[in-house]
Structure formats: C-alpha cells, structure tokens
Amino acid sequence: MSITNTYVLDYSASEIARLKLNADVIAGITRRLIQDSGIQPGMRVLDIGCGVGDVSMLLAETVGKLGSVVAFDREPRAIETAQLRAIEAGHEQIDFMVGSENELAGDPPFDAAIGRCVLVHQTDPVAMIHRAANAVRPGGIIAFQEPALQLQAQALPTIDLLVCAEHAVSSVSRALLPHYDVSGRLIRCFEDANLPTPYMTWESVVGDQTSPLWRSIAKLYLGVQPHIKRLGLELMEEADPDTFVDRLITAAATLRSQIVSRPYSCAWTNKP
Secondary structure: OOOOOOOOOOOOHHHHHHHHHHHHHHHHHHHHHHHHHOOOOOOEEEEEOOOOOHHHHHHHHHHOOOOEEEEEEOOHHHHHHHHHHHHHHOOOOEEEEEOOHHHOOOOOOEEEEEEEOOHHHOOOHHHHHHHHHHOEEEEEEEEEEEEOOOOOOEEEOOOHHHHHHHHHHHHHHHHHOOOOOHHHHHHHHHHHOOOOOOEEEEEOOEEOOOOHHHHHHHHHHHHHHHHHHHOOOOOOOOOOOOOHHHHHHHHHHHHOOEEEOOOEEEEEEEOO
C-alpha cells in the first residue's frame, strides 16, 4: 500500500494559496467530523497526508496543549509550509514530518487517525484505511473526509462559466485520480478493511455571490488547465487566466447567484 500518485496540482505558490482558501471554505465540515468522530482534548492524533497543515491545526485546537498531533506528507514543500503556519498560529503540539504511509505506525498507538482528501489519490483506498486502523489503539478512531468529485458544484441561477469549469475539473479528476469517486464507496471500503460500518455524513457548502467558494473553484479550474491541454480535453472558450476569476465573480454578483459546492463525504468508525 502506498500513496503512489504525485499530487496532481503540485505545490506551487498559487496552488498553496488555493489550498488555504479551500480549507477555509470547508473548515466547518472538517470541524464537525472531528467532533462527531469523538476526537477530544488530550488525545494523540495522526493526520494522514496533511498537505499544508489545515487539518493538523484544526486537530491541535481540539486536542489542546495536553494532546498532540503527528502529521505527515510526502511533499517537502507542503511540510515546510505547514510547519511555518503552525508556528505562526502557536500550535507547538504538532509534529510535522516528511514521509509516507510506511511511517503510520505509532508507539504508543494513536487515539485517532484522520485523513482529508487522501483516498482519492490512492491506488488502494481499502489498504490505506486498513493501515490507518493499524496505527490506532483498540477503540481508537479512524476517520476520512473525501470530495465527491463525481458530482459538480452548482450555481442557482445557472452560470455558464461555472458549468464549463466544473465539467473540466471533473474530466481531469476522472482521468488522473485512481479513485475519484471513492466518496460514494466509503461504507464498502471501511467494511472491506475489516472495520465496523462507519457513521457517515454528506455535506455541501452553500454561499451567496460574496462566498470565497467562487474564487476557490475558479482557481482550481485554472490550476488544472495544463492537464486539460495535455489530456487533449476541450478547453473552455475565452478561458483567459488573467480575467477568468474576475469574470466568474462578476457573473455571480450580477445574477445574485447562490452556489452549492460539491459534497464532501465523511466517514468514521472505531477500531474493534
């Protein structure tokens, strides 16, 4: 088992900025997963594929000064960014490390292991869940949050720019991610990993024309443009990267449109 796929959008400065923006958008969903799964003050928690540290810092807020978070990612630039952000935020209880899932095992075992937007990148998501379970104590928590990339964000009323951007992102996800639709199979994945049937939530973010979700989606579309060209997919007409974000936001403001994000599927259970 391994995180074999390089992060599709790499860790350029613009992508790090987009990740931070999107993390702010979906922070409420992740906070609810942390709370609902039973992660509490004083626990020792593993953050799988921590990226630039957003989930790690939410965990640090929950476990408090008496708890601890071990967070790993295979991308050195992501870990460097995460460390600086945690220091600035005063989260001294997070231990960041560059590494792979081969270093999941803890001594002593963790009270909980959590991953966000991790399983979509796995060649074997069941094996990753099983490996996470091996890192926690009996009764410990295993939790994952995954985007429903098989679905698309919607604007109400409809905005054509958003429809085209979401179609492009979905096409790239299908082409490049081994399990882009794993959000719809989490129950089966947990059970196939010999774990109890997980508790589940399925949640979207909704906002008005001022929501940062518009900018996050626009930046994601611009980020996948090189893959659109490489894969021979059809580019959106007039997809000028210098004006696209502003044009989408202007359209949202003109129509006073409501935006509904792709859902996020959250699953958690306890190790027997």
